[in-house]
Amino acid sequence: MSLHSESTDHWRVASPALRGAENAVPGCAYGGAVSSQRLRVNPIRDHVSESYDELELDFSPSIFSSLEKHLPMNMLNATRGDKLKYLRTILLDYLPPAARIRDQKYREYTQMILSNYKPLNKELYAMNPTAFFVPAFLKAISDNNEDSFRSIVSEPFPGIFTFEMLQPHFCELLLSEVESFERWAFKTKFQIIRPNTMNKYGTVLDDFGLQTMLAKLRENFISPLSKVFFAELGGSTLDAHHGFIVEYGKDRDIDLGFHVDDADITLNVCLGKEFCGGELFFRGMRCDKHINTESIAEEIFDYSHVPGQAVLHHGRHRHGARATTWGHRVNLVLWCRSSAFRELQRYKSDFSSWCNVCTRQKKERQRKTIDITSLDLFKWKGEATA
Ligand SMILES: O=C(O)CCC(=O)C(=O)O
Ligand SMILES: [Fe+2]
Numbered sequence: 001m002s003l004h005s006e007s008t009d010h011w012r013v014a015s016p017a018l019r020g021a022e023n024a025v026p027g028c029a030y031g032g033a034v035s036s037q038r039l040r041v042n043p044i045r046d047h048v049s050e051s052y053d054e055l056e057l058d059f060s061p062s063i064f065s066s067l068e069k070h071l072p073m074n075m076l077n078a079t080r081g082d083k084l085k086y087l088r089t090i091l092l093d094y095l096p097p098a099a100r101i102r103d104q105k106y107r108e109y110t111q112m113i114l115s116n117y118k119p120l121n122k123e124l125y126a127m128n129p130t131a132f133f134v135p136a137f138l139k140a141i142s143d144n145n146e147d148s149f150r151s152i153v154s155e156p157f158p159g160i161f162t163f164e165m166l167q168p169h170f171c172e173l174l175l176s177e178v179e180s181f182e183r184w185a186f187k188t189k190f191q192i193i194r195p196n197t198m199n200k201y202g203t204v205l206d207d208f209g210l211q212t213m214l215a216k217l218r219e220n221f222i223s224p225l226s227k228v229f230f231a232e233l234g235g236s237t238l239d240a241h242h243g244f245i246v247e248y249g250k251d252r253d254i255d256l257g258f259h260v261d262d263a264d265i266t267l268n269v270c271l272g273k274e275f276c277g278g279e280l281f282f283r284g285m286r287c288d289k290h291i292n293t294e295s296i297a298e299e300i301f302d303y304s305h306v307p308g309q310a311v312l313h314h315g316r317h318r319h320g321a322r323a324t325t326w327g328h329r330v331n332l333v334l335w336c337r338s339s340a341f342r343e344l345q346r347y348k349s350d351f352s353s354w355c356n357v358c359t360r361q362k363k364e365r366q367r368k369t370i371d372i373t374s375l376d377l378f379k380w381k382g383e384a385t386a
Helices: 015-023 061-068 080-094 097-116 135-143 146-152 168-187 211-229 339-346 356-385
Strands: 154-157 160-164 240-249 256-260 265-272 275-277 280-285 300-303 309-314 317-321 324-337
Touching: 061 080, 135 146, 135 160, 135 211, 146 211, 154 300, 160 300, 168 265, 168 324, 211 240, 211 265, 211 309, 211 324, 280 309, 280 356, 309 317
Parallel strands: none
Antiparallel strands: 154 160, 160 309, 240 324, 256 317, 265 309, 265 324, 275 324, 280 300, 280 317
């Protein structure tokens, strides 16, 4: 089975900017330009960034909000205008022209939607925990400790966590909002950009106004869990997301091929409706080098979707979705990303802390070393007693 690496153009938007942050060492030039502006490598996590959403900018407003946490101390309390100017100078140094054009086109696309599409269910656009989540999930998140999380989460397979999450009414509202958005696009002949390279159907929720609500979902409800369950795998430092809907069944996508997500942590919640099939099949965690290697029996795990129930897994946990053979299945997917984790991985060649093949190879090397050492010891003892 050969594997596809899922991606989306939009998803990559924030990455060059954060790469800029990492390269911002005094005296260091990138792309031929030297900026006197500097960013700190480690973000100030508890800094509350401004919103740049309503401004007409040549970079995505969310990039400015993310980068604000990397500002040097003397800039943190500057006016929004000054921070904007400072960050823009850095972005212009680091972002290649093609990415800038892509970003500009994407902004025009979302601007077109935001100024023409009228939301059907306004209550979806602001985070309302008691209306969105089931009480047990809410309580566990507000208790905010490993025991409270473990009391609502099952781990049916190592690295795959499932839990009851969404209220049925929230699922219905979101489904009807997506239908309304698609109806609007159909009526106005507006070409929707699909969530990623593997789906012909589905919608990016961030593109029609749900970005802020989903950022809250990521920060306040998913990060607490991923900090505990995926601490070493980017879960402690999530700072971006790509939120979308996938749709399967008659006149929709049928299944989803074997792939890894362009995400560090993936949240996948079934919204309904009624369907048969559509199981997720998981086949082990892999780094780039081992992405197409065979799976072994211990890596095989299948999961059946249940409306309202969430699955949380690492993006590099290879998976796919079987055919939805009857009915209509719709899932909410939130690809969460940690720029800090991604940068760290760029300088590594051993991924034995998470790639199953790297782990097996490391164990094999250790076993061989032990065998050789024992043999040497055995020989030495033999010689000593001869
Ligand atoms: O269909 C599903 O539930 C899986 C979706 C998925 O893996 C993805 O969109 O990355
Ligand atoms: Fe996926």
